[in-house]
Amino acid sequence: MHYSKKNIADLDSITRLKIINSVTGIKPANLIGTIDKDGNTNLALFSSLVHLGSNPALLGFISRPQTEEVGHTLENIKENGLYTINHIHPEFIEQAHYTSAKFDKNISEFARCGFTEAYENGFIAPFVKESYLKMGMRFKEAIAIPLNGTMLIIGEIHHLLLPETGMNDGDIDLEQTKSVGISGLNSYYEVKKIAKYPYVRVNEVPEF
Template identity: 45%
Template sequence: MLHLRRQDFDDLDHVYRINMMNSCSGFKSANLIGTKSNDGTPNVAVFSSVTHLGSNPPLLGIVFRPVSDVPRNTYDNIKETGQFTVNHIHLDIIEQAHHTSAKYDKSISEFDITKLEEEYKNDWHAPFVKGAPIQMALTYCEEYIIKTNNTVQLIAEIKDLYIQDDIVETDGFVNLAKANIVAINGLDGYALPALKQRIEYQRPKK
């Protein structure tokens, strides 16, 4: 088994280290975040850092890399408007979704570059991704600077939730596997998870 100590990390090839550190923590959610600037330019970008933070109120967290390093159009648009969408990536749009990681100027919409389509619902300012099995409209709540690496942990509240009808079970469980929703392994590895088993809430054995 490969064993690396902390002092070994700095000696690794730069790309090798990035790939290893991004993939060793496990599978991550694969989402497209949709935003629109105040001047009306839509933006869509792939993120693997969206996490559940709470059910009441319904909160999600998103980690942004240091916003001072290079332009972060998604982050800037969220701070400008207070609104954005989270859309799950499914098997049929992997390549188009991944291309949104390319660094385009803020004046260029990734919707125009890729085959992804904008969709607007309920007078929401930010665009949804048409055809996504799960679409969420969120508003900005607060953020925290993670001082160790200068990343930003942004907190947002779900205001509208749209879910493909046939993937919602009778107890409210959303079966992502039924919709071919993918996960991300590292930075560029896309996996199609299969639901094997659900196990009921556990209590201590008597």
């Protein structure tokens, strides 16, 4: 099967969304929690989280173009500069999926989709209590992407919360935390650890 640029452009929008959202493989599935200046909370599903650096500890995600219906997450982040990133687990995949509906700003996805707001260490943005691995983030920079009107939102980790069982020999074990991945718009995958290799040095690369 071969799709040319024209073939892709000629696809109906839903088919194109499903295919192009899947070609990168399994992506991290996260819920981003925010709150506005009036105390209204928001919870939204994102699959674009990416590591940008470890010192400082920076993560980025892609925010779609803002409209009346879409963009409450970024709007809230701009108001107070704080947000949370929460891993999704098998027990609540369905609830997490439905946070992607275009709810009115005055409707909290926490309440509507059955999640519990949790506030940790004086952090004003809400964490998802049901999540085992979560991060409190401080907004650092927004970089516009003119090609499609999206923005790369960059934040720094100020709090990292995870269970003791989530650490294995100095690494976070995503199989143990039961974190799930997503492909396309609506397909979810469990994570299984299949191998671990040492930090790569040129003189230690084996012959293949």
